[in-house]
Amino acid sequence: MNLSTQYLAAHQGHQNVSVPQYDRDTTGIGIVHIGPGAFHRAHQAVYTEDAMNLSGGNWGICGVSLRSSTARDLLSQQDYLYTLAILDKAIRYQIIGALREVLVAGPQSDAILDRLSAATTRIVSLTITEKGYCLNADGALDLRHPEIAADLAHPQQPQGAIGFLVEGLRLRWASGTAAFNVLSCDNVSGNGDKLRRAVLDYARQIDAGLADWIAEQVAFPNSMVDSITPKTEDYTIATVSEAIGAQDRWPIQREQFTQWVIEDNWGGERPDWHRVGVVFTSNVAGFEKAKLRLLNCLHSTLAYAGSLAGFNTVYEAASDGGFQRFISELARAEIIGSFEPPQELDIEQYSRDVITRFLNPQIHHLLSQIAWDGSQKIQMRILPILRDNLRLQRSTQRLCLSLASWFEFICQALQQGQEIVDPLADSFTRIAALKSPDPATVVQGFLGIDSVFPGDLAHNPVIVAQLGDSLAALRDCRRRGGSIADVLGVQ
Numbered sequence: 001m002n003l004s005t006q007y008l009a010a011h012q013g014h015q016n017v018s019v020p021q022y023d024r025d026t027t028g029i030g031i032v033h034i035g036p037g038a039f040h041r042a043h044q045a046v047y048t049e050d051a052m053n054l055s056g057g058n059w060g061i062c063g064v065s066l067r068s069s070t071a072r073d074l075l076s077q078q079d080y081l082y083t084l085a086i087l088d089k090a091i092r093y094q095i096i097g098a099l100r101e102v103l104v105a106g107p108q109s110d111a112i113l114d115r116l117s118a119a120t121t122r123i124v125s126l127t128i129t130e131k132g133y134c135l136n137a138d139g140a141l142d143l144r145h146p147e148i149a150a151d152l153a154h155p156q157q158p159q160g161a162i163g164f165l166v167e168g169l170r171l172r173w174a175s176g177t178a179a180f181n182v183l184s185c186d187n188v189s190g191n192g193d194k195l196r197r198a199v200l201d202y203a204r205q206i207d208a209g210l211a212d213w214i215a216e217q218v219a220f221p222n223s224m225v226d227s228i229t230p231k232t233e234d235y236t237i238a239t240v241s242e243a244i245g246a247q248d249r250w251p252i253q254r255e256q257f258t259q260w261v262i263e264d265n266w267g268g269e270r271p272d273w274h275r276v277g278v279v280f281t282s283n284v285a286g287f288e289k290a291k292l293r294l295l296n297c298l299h300s301t302l303a304y305a306g307s308l309a310g311f312n313t314v315y316e317a318a319s320d321g322g323f324q325r326f327i328s329e330l331a332r333a334e335i336i337g338s339f340e341p342p343q344e345l346d347i348e349q350y351s352r353d354v355i356t357r358f359l360n361p362q363i364h365h366l367l368s369q370i371a372w373d374g375s376q377k378i379q380m381r382i383l384p385i386l387r388d389n390l391r392l393q394r395s396t397q398r399l400c401l402s403l404a405s406w407f408e409f410i411c412q413a414l415q416q417g418q419e420i421v422d423p424l425a426d427s428f429t430r431i432a433a434l435k436s437p438d439p440a441t442v443v444q445g446f447l448g449i450d451s452v453f454p455g456d457l458a459h460n461p462v463i464v465a466q467l468g469d470s471l472a473a474l475r476d477c478r479r480r481g482g483s484i485a486d487v488l489g490v491q
């Protein structure tokens with residue numbers, strides 16, 4: 001039996017498989033989500049599902065895929081239902097019905113614009129990853145970015161997220177339809193503020209009046225999102241389909257922990273997210289810094305240093321004594337204290353809880369997945385901490401070792417001709433310095449990438465020296481066949 005609407009009726013009340021409690025057939029679409037990948041389907045869509053289970057409402061989701069048709073091709077065969085497997089001591093399964101359709105940019109761009117301009121659409125949310133914002137190192141829209149330049153040349157046939165947002169809003173402006181609100185759900189600090197600035201910069205290139213209308217009418221709340229969501233693997237499909245008694249072509253697996261903090265600075269309709277655990281607050285910044293710095297920075301550290309040490313998953317790397325001590329020390333000595341945490345957060349406990357989450361044996365989280373897009377992620381996860389620690393005259397040694405492990409990760413991939421998943425992959429191959437045997441030359445090669453490293457860091461003598469020493473130590477360790485724990489300084 002395939003997972004389908006028919007399955008739901010047969011499984012109402014199944015003890016280990018929960019199903020939608022609202023009538024999907026009479027529930028309208030109220031949200032367009034750009035980037036319906038694993039994280040969206042494990043996080044925002046689940047909060048929306050839970051809100052509709054409790055309070056109903058026309059909050060069905062239209063997913064918009066900008067590049068791949070996989071989500072549509074697989075999920076359309078099962079009425080867009082999918083299983084969320086919550087991997088805790090006891091695994092729990094929830095069939096999610098909130099996603100109602102997926103449209104693919106290009107062949108279905110007209111339908112996407114129809115959905116974006118429909119009055120029934122009140123929220124447009126996004127998980128397009130750091131690179132989807134097309135920002136430069138200063139956090140402003142890069143008007144020369146190929147995607148932005150292409151959309152500005154043909155603004156009514158957009159291909160990118162920013163282009164679709166602005167064209168959708170332009171159509172509403174032109175037809176006198178109220179604006180939708182925009183909710184960024186990416187690991188980008190000040191994600192709503194940055195997206196608002198990018199959308200206004202883009203709109204101003206088209207029509208100043210449109211930009212003014214957007215500035216006045218559209219809210220772009222900041223938000224922090226969190227739930228460890230490893231990508232779906234073949235065994236996930238097999239075990240979930242077995243557990244629910246139906247073939248699910250694309251289930252999602254996730255840890256039990258989930259958190260969504262949204263800035264409470266907007267009116268307009270929204271699902272009853274506040275009734276299902278979403279926190280609305282004026283201080284999102286503290287929560288997002290805690291998460292980006294105490295979870296994502298440690299994730300990236302394990303992704304690069306752990307891969308260099310031969311580990312494959314977060315669990316393997318975090319279970320290694322030397323690595324566990326290093327990331328705990330990194331958090332204690334160089335991350336906690338680099339920012340003002342929310343008053344309601346016990347930051348030391350939060351930091352310990354993050355490492356406990358990394359040690360969940362049920363979660364098979366590949367370091368290679370976390371390693372993607374390093375040139376974008378380090379700008380959100382490592383560089384801001386370096387800047388704050390320099391300003392506060394705090395230690396930066398461990399952070400530089402983390403950053404140097406990314407350098408070495410890229411250098412080894414270049415040497416071995418391995419695929420590098422990063423928007424700057426081609427640029428790396430063209431920077432001769434990255435192939436140098438001299439660590440200081442390699443460091444200069446990376447720091448010279450001005451779309452990643454702003455001048456204040458790239459020319460800071462302390463940072464340059466610490467990066468050079470760290471890279472030299474990593475390479476010396478590799479030459480000696482030693483343990484990277486020696487380099488991490490914690491046996």
Ligand code: CS2
Binds near residue numbers: 226295296
């Ligand atoms: C991870 C994040 O892939 C990555 O870069 O660090 O996806 C991480 O799993 C989530 O932010 C956790 O909320």
